Amino acid sequence: METGYITTPFGRRPMTLALVKRQVETEQAELTRSIDKWRVFRDVGDARSRLGLQDRALAVLNALLSFHPGAELCHDKNLIVFPSNAQLSARSNGIAGTTLRKCLRMLVDAGIIIRKDSPNGKRYARKGNEGSIEDAYGFSLAPLIARASEFASLAQEVAAERRRFRITKDRLTIVRRDVRKLITVGMEENLPGDWAAAEARFVEIVGRFVRHPTLKDLTASLDEMSLLHEEVSRTLETQEKTRKSDGNDIASGCHIQNSNTECFNELEPRFEKKQAEKSEPTKRPKRNGEPEVFPLSMVLRACPEISNFGPGGSIGSWRELMSAAVTVKSMLGVSPSAYEECCEVMGQAGAAIAIGCIYERVGHINSAGGYLRDLTAKARRGEFSLGPMLFAQLRANSELTRSSA
Template structure:
């Protein structure tokens, strides 16, 4: 760097602490090894969004580098270039003077170049007796040398982020295609299910994909579309399972076609099928025998957050709790099909309690719909009970109140 002190711009251009810090950082930088100027230029171009630069600013930087005669940037050479605005405009594809000044300012603000203005604001160089440049005023390219490693690292980060973005976008496209075709298959095959709700959910997710999505947008939509894919597959799998022969009848040697078998009715009276009624599973029968209903006061003690969502701003009955649970279902993004499945397995009141517990712990649950679906699957296998989850929240609420007291 030709200047051993902080320099300020000429005329009405203001000086800021950020510009001072950039000059100090450039002066104190440890990277003094020569670097190939066009390689650094490519790194700056790749990291232009991180640096807040537009394409036209890169065209101006390209023009500035063209006035530096050597291929490598080195502190042994003069790093100040001093072209006039007319020369810069000619080499920057003929941009206007106003745009040129804005681009130069953005390059300075990004810490890519440093102004080294003369006493009168003109750009020129003074040569010694041997013809070498002793002093020059214009734009110093020293930040490109000092920050070469930083620019290369930024360019690598941007490239990695772009690869990740393309990969996530491809995954979203595949999952979106799969969900669309699975919904169509379910409708065409007449599979029982609330397909209208599934279709509405699919359309709603797709409608929230921006024309120019960010990586965060893609990840959010991918999570939602993946969850919807799981729900659609679950509906189709449930339909396939419902078509399979009853495994208990096969064990006892009963044939489904033989409805007059007395041995089948005598050995398993609880499996006797009423005309037009869907056979209940073992877990459903056990649930009906031993419903998991707790005192409403206990539920509200463990889940006070849901109380304010009742029809009249409070919950004083099971009906009002179920109404509040429907509101919470929508707030947490739980799909209608997941809620309906839970009601069929757990029961309406028990599902409302489960949703109240999930709402109480919503800050610790990534996907409320997936969590409820998981509880439902465990309940089908007889491996879930509301008691431990509810009473854990009651104890937690009691300890919190105790600490406040």
């Protein structure tokens, strides 16, 4: 197999295996076609992030190409340019010598150009009797022909990534706007749902935005925001379906006509009792208002730790207790869907009491979210009530107080 001649840099400039590889690849490449030097320059410029080039390095490459006569690079023409540093600096908008040498090194390391140094390190050309260049020392532009297809492919990939970046950024902006306004609707209209948790999650996601995001950062933020949008939308859709269902029930009730006003007394008392006993286990607690059975003071005696999350480290109302429960449930790792389901079954105040009791026994519970879902399922079947749980916690606190005394 024939191999081309591998040249090494002059002086103290090191020779690396990567430089050897670039020279061998350029020698083995089929340089049978000519290319537009400014077309390949634009491709290199578009792909500069993939090639590790800075803008000033592109300015130096532009200057090098300007020293090559003609608009095309062809294998049968001399592809070595040999301008001095002073000439390069003048055509690179007066770039400093130190920066110029750094940029030339970048272009060599990136495989854009190849050094062909003379015996003394100077750049010049030796002409023959007919005036044509027989040998030249400087920078070879052959890699631009050998890698033209690669540079074009990289430029297309970068352009496609930029399009994906813009599309993802636009989608994130829209989803962020939608989530913000949907949460505001739920809060301002006092709709059922854990809107405080949704607000906290929204603020958390937005707080992780970086000033100069990458496509990966935007994709991760879009996934999180889309998931929150789905949860908020589902909550609003559930509320809308419930409202329509209630309206249909009322409308159906208006069509029930009975001229006998005493028809309800015709039911047998024993049958009414059985019906009441049968439906009692599935009866849900009231969702709004203060639980009539449990005074707030008793709840706070049973669950004193939750008071630390109230305004100023204390709780003076049921609203403050429910707000503190939202904070505590996030600390416990309870998902918004689990807490929302608990609110639907036990009511918001009941869910806050359950969270307070779970927080008191967090050291004995492996998964607070799974425990809350289990309590909710039992409450839905009529197999659980908050009373025994509260009284057990009161007794535990009393025994702990006596043992510490």
